[in-house]
Amino acid sequence: MALQVLVVDDEPLARARLRALLADCREPEAVAAAEAGTAAQALALAQHQRFDVALLDIHMPGADGMQLACALRALPEPPRVVFVTAHAEHAVRAFEIDAVDYLTKPVRLERLQAALQKTQRVAQLRSAPEHDSAPDWLLITERHRTLRVPLAEVLYLKAELKYITVRTADASHLLDGSLNQLEERHGGRFLRIHRSTLVARNAIRALVRHQDPDEGEGWAVQLAGLDEALPVSRRQLAAVRAALGEPR
Numbered sequence: 001m002a003l004q005v006l007v008v009d010d011e012p013l014a015r016a017r018l019r020a021l022l023a024d025c026r027e028p029e030a031v032a033a034a035e036a037g038t039a040a041q042a043l044a045l046a047q048h049q050r051f052d053v054a055l056l057d058i059h060m061p062g063a064d065g066m067q068l069a070c071a072l073r074a075l076p077e078p079p080r081v082v083f084v085t086a087h088a089e090h091a092v093r094a095f096e097i098d099a100v101d102y103l104t105k106p107v108r109l110e111r112l113q114a115a116l117q118k119t120q121r122v123a124q125l126r127s128a129p130e131h132d133s134a135p136d137w138l139l140i141t142e143r144h145r146t147l148r149v150p151l152a153e154v155l156y157l158k159a160e161l162k163y164i165t166v167r168t169a170d171a172s173h174l175l176d177g178s179l180n181q182l183e184e185r186h187g188g189r190f191l192r193i194h195r196s197t198l199v200a201r202n203a204i205r206a207l208v209r210h211q212d213p214d215e216g217e218g219w220a221v222q223l224a225g226l227d228e229a230l231p232v233s234r235r236q237l238a239a240v241r242a243a244l245g246e247p248r
Contacts, residue, residue, distance in 0.1 A: 002029040003116060004050065006079060008042040008068065009035075009057040014105070018055055018084065021112050028116050039063035043071050051079040053100075053119050058085040069099065080119040098180045102162060122178065138166060140173045149173060151189055155223050156230060157182055157198040169225035191243050193221055193232045201243055207232070 007018045019032040033051060036042035039062055042054070054072060058065035069081045081098075086105045100122055101115035137148045149166060158165045159179040166173040183190065183198055190198040203223040210220030210229055219237055220229035232240050 002031045003052040003119070004033040005030050006042060006045060006051040006054040007032050007035040008037075008039070008054060008060075008065065009084070010037045010060040011057075012037070014057065014084075018107070018112075021107060021109050024109055025113050025116060027113060028120055030116055039065070039068035039071070042068055046072055046075060046079065050077055052123070053116065054079040054081050055084050056081060058083060058087060073098070080122055082115045082119065098178055100178070118176070122181070138175060140166065140175050142173060147173065151186060154190075155200050155203050155226060157190065158230075159196040167226070191236075191239060193230060193236050193240055195233060197230055199223060199230060204240070204243055207240055207244060 005022055007015050007022075009015045009018070015035050015037075019035070022030045022032045030053070034045050034049060036045055038060055042056075045051075046054070054069075056065040056068055063071075065083060065085070069083075072078045072081065080100045082101045082103060083099055084103045084105065084107060088104050100119050103111055103115055136152070137150050138154070140147045140149055149168065153168045154166055155169060156165075156167045157175075157179060158167070162176075164175040164177055164179055164182070166175050179196070179198065183192060189201060191201050191204070192198050199221060200223070203225070204221050205224050206222040208220055208222060208229060210218050210231060212218055212231055218234070219232045219240075221232055221240060222229055
C-alpha cells in the first residue's frame with residue numbers, strides 16, 4: 001500500500017510541489033493524503049486521521065514545524081517526521097527530536113524517495129515483536145561494502161547531523177539511523193551521557209573535569225581504549241556517577 005503522507009507548509013506552491021513529487025514516487029509509492037498550511041491545522045488532521053509520514057516545513061505562522069513535530073509525537077500512532085525546509089541550520093535540532101530525515105528545498109525526487117525509504121525502515125524496526133531479541137551487532141553500509149560491527153566492540157554512538165558515528169577502539173563508522181531507537185533497543189548495554197551521545201557502560205573508566213569551548217567547565221567521561229573525553233550533560237551526570245558505582 002502507498003504511504004499516507006501529511007504535507008504541511010504555509011506556502012501553497014511548496015505544497016503543490018511536494019504533491020507532484022509524491023505522485024512521481026514509485027519506490028516506495030506515496031500519496032499526499034492531506035495537507036495543511038499551519039501547525040494547528042496539521043495537528044487537527046493528525047488527531048482524526050492516521051498518517052505514515054508527515055512532511056513538515058519549519059518556519060510557519062504560529063507554532064513552527066519543530067513544535068508541531070513534538071506535538072505529533074504525543075499521538076497514539078504518530079507519523080514519522082521528515083522536515084522539508086529552505087533553512088539548513090536547524091538540522092541538528094531536528095535529529096535531536098528524532099526526525100527521520102531533513103530535506104532542503106528545492107527537493108529532488110531521488111532525495112524524497114530516499115527519505116521515504118528511511119521511514120519504512122524505521123517503521124519496520126519499531127514494529128518488531130517485543131519478544132524478539134535485539135541483534136548483538138550493527139549492520140553498517142560503507143561505500144562498496146556492508147559490515148557487521150559487534151556491539152561488544154562499540155565504545156560510543158554519537159549523533160552528528162544526519163548520521164550516527166559508531167566508534168570502536170580501531171575505527172569509526174557512519175550509521176544511518178536514530179540514536180533514540182538504538183537507546184530503546186540496547187539501553188542495557190549503552191548509557192546516555194548527553195543528548196547526542198551513548199557510551200558503552202562497561203567501557204567507562206573515569207569521570208573527569210572538562211573544559212568545553214561552548215558550555216564552559218563541566219564533566220566528561222573517559223573510555224577504555226580512547227584518548228578523547230566525551231562531555232557529560234548536567235542532566236545525565238547523576239546517571240554516570242551511578243554507573244561508576246559512586247556512593248550517593
